[in-house]
Amino acid sequence: MKKDLSDLRLGVDNVIFSVDAQFNRLFVLLVKREQNPYKGYWGLPGTIVRKGESLEDAAYRILSEKIQVNNLYLEQLYTFGNQEQDSQVMYLSVSHFALLRYEEAKLLEQDAAWYSLKELPELSFNHREILDYGYKRLRNKLEYSPIAFEVLPELFTLNELYQLYCTILGENFSDYSNFRSRLLKFGFLRDSKTKVYRGIGRPATLYRFDPDAFAPLRDYPLLFI
């Protein structure tokens, strides 16, 4: 006969990445735990799912409690079920990952901080595992899907796009001019006919992502690299 679980705790944990394209830095948001276990450790921002709330709602809620931001990408990552041997309780953590731009993000809480991926502290629970998994997914998504355009403002320059890719995938993933021509050849970037003047240097063309032009490419094996 089937035995149901006696007790179940449902939480959502977020791996929130922020890209500082200007200084080529990739951050993840960590919060300091106030209670035991792992009191004093840093960990991923998480929450218990509330009554009437969907998993995605909970993920967005965590994020908006910590950060104020306009453009972001968020998706479900993986569900970890941790069951202690002796205890009757199963802790379920539905993890999500999010990407947004550092320049645009305003931190709302004191106990939260951006950590560089290169200098992470020891994390609570299995959060390091979740983080690593999220980082892998982030890079994959960037290579195969147009998530960059969810994160950038509606109008953006090709250089901004390039810097975003550089920061996440590493400097030497591609030459700028080759990146340009590849992206433009796809045909889903529309020239907005406006330019942005940033002091010295030739003004940059502002582009816009055209989802309709992208649609036929969706579900195709496609590399943005």
Add this chain to the structure above:
Amino acid sequence: MKKDLSDLRLGVDNVIFSVDAQFNRLFVLLVKREQNPYKGYWGLPGTIVRKGESLEDAAYRILSEKIQVNNLYLEQLYTFGNQEQDSQVMYLSVSHFALLRYEEAKLLEQDAAWYSLKELPELSFNHREILDYGYKRLRNKLEYSPIAFEVLPELFTLNELYQLYCTILGENFSDYSNFRSRLLKFGFLRDSKTKVYRGIGRPATLYRFDPDAFAPLRDYPLLFI
């Protein structure tokens, strides 16, 4: 103040695909529901997670209750949280997808049947959504990851590999000879030096997947197409 969920039901649902490479058919395993709601409808095989059981364990258990098979690939797909508006209960379904070969799979239960993806009945709950998501993931995985080698026996011919790809991705995804040379050029297929004689025609070389030779390619953007 945070309000916890009052009641939580944790289940696992599987999208189990089987490839009949010989006749170019792709099946999914469905089971007939015996109870309400959706009594008499077909749906994905699922189960309640038991005490002391991990999510993955539960997924493997469903599979082994219905099918006897040697080689298979299984991974977590997505977690759906369905909350009825008025009810206090949240139904959590952690879905998985699996791939195996039809030829090798032995059905163990009466109430389960292989359905062709082209002629699916109306499914219970949101199982159609889960199935479609699983199918998408299956095709992606096949294009980007070496999951085919988990499903094939240890020694296989290049034609068997090709037929598997054809069945899942469609006939015209690639010419056989080009598929051959692309796969062999990667260098992770080892010639086993043994041949298989199938009556008429030249005997086929049996190959073996070499995970060590594949390792450096892992984490690279890579297309098997």
Add this chain to the structure above:
DNA sequence: ACAAAAGTGTTGACCATACACCCATGC
């Protein structure tokens, strides 16, 4: 004029596609 940033062009190496062709076997 010059520096800086944006954008274009060129080249050689590589790779995909389509197809023709050769090889080993059973009958």
Add this chain to the structure above:
DNA sequence: GCATGGGTGTATGGTCAACACTTTTGT
């Protein structure tokens, strides 16, 4: 010999990486 399935080769067009070059701006 010949049909059948396995396996190799090749010509063409495209794509990619590297890098040189041009254009447009501010000072």
